Amino acid sequence: MSFDPNTLLRKHLINLKSYSSARDEYTGKEGVFLDANENPYGSAGVREAYNRYPDPYQQEVKQAVAKIKNIGAESIFLGNGSDEPIDLLIRAFCDPGKDKVITVPPTYGMYEVSAGINDVGIVKVPLNENFQLDVKGVISATGSDTKILFLCSPNNPTGNLIRKEDLFTLLHEFPNLVVIDEAYIDFAPDAGFLPHLHRFPNLVVLQTLSKAWGLAGVRLGMAFASPEIIVILNRIKPPYNIAAPTQSIVREALGNVLAKEKMVADILEQKNWLEDQLAALPIVQHIYPSDANFMLIRVPKPKETYQFLIDQKVIVRDRSNVMHCHGCLRITVGTRTENEALLKAMALVKEDSFVN
Ligand SMILES: Cc1ncc(COP(=O)(O)O)c(C=O)c1O
DSSP: OOOOHHHHSOHHHHTOOOOOOHHHHOOOSOSOOOSSOOOTTOOTTOSSOOOSOOOTTOHHHHHHHHHHHTSOGGGEEEESSTHHHHHHHHHHHOOTTTOEEEEOSSSOTHHHHHHHHTTOEEEEOOOOTTSOOOHHHHHHHOOTTEEEEEEESSOTTTOOOOOHHHHHHHHHHOOSEEEEEOTTGGGSSSOOSGGGGGGOTTEEEEEESSSTTOOTTTOOEEEEOOHHHHHHHHHHSOTTOSOHHHHHHHHHHHTOHHHHHHHHHHHHHHHHHHHHHHHTSTTOOEEOOOSSSEEEEEOSOHHHHHHHHHHTTOOOEEOTTSTTOTTEEEEEOOOHHHHHHHHHHHHHOOGGGSOO
């Protein structure tokens, strides 16, 4: 497949001279550093020293990610959460007021929000009732101005993997950029698309450390793509987009893959248990199959149930206003104690006591 991201790039970015930081101009580690207007004495009020700017290209973190994901460091972009590459991809490839992105609702809300912030149009091709792709619909919605197709597998908020054959079909058929967001892939019985990255120059795979790795507060998202796409993202990103504490915590965390795998196994065990327990509750009308660390359930009165649970100090997500999610609450799998608290509160819900 021939695809050159530079032909898709917004014209004014082709010759953009990106900011050259102090750490771009001198990359050595030794010396007396008087080039970045940093404070030489250390950091006020904390024991650790954060007075130096971090590595703008996060080389050591990327080496660690490369090893775990079995992918070249030149195919990795690191962002302040995966929300950052979502925004950067739109900014790089979509002309405001002219171009569009395709989304397949119900899906993760940030694709639409980021497009909106950038004054980029949205073409929505809803998933079918089984939360799978309308492949023909996506193809017929495709035009020269639909620059990015955002797909999410396992999908949020529905929790299911998208059929792989359909994703392959769209990777072949969609002429522009295909983003597959795999924020929840570590929980799924599937290796995702990283092993296929080299076959599709128009593919960007997004992953994050916020879920399986338990590092949502640290903010580290990953975009995997051809080196040509990564160069473009690096050119338009803020110079020091990954903070020094984040880089050092992530380096430490990535050294312990087993700890991540143990947590994933525990969460999956809890998920199975929770599904069984929820299925036994009369108010739970349906539990949608999930390949993630959350599940969508349907109840007769979602808003009232949501509020009742809050009153019991159990917070879930009301998704009942979302397309195809009528009656649905999204529940993240917690620890056994948290899941028991949820079940205890759910068992107290008495539908007929809700005022209509
Ligand atoms: C599908 C999906 N993609 C991306 C993100 C954002 O993750 P991050 O914390 O890396 O910004 C989320 C967060 O919930 C998500 O559900």
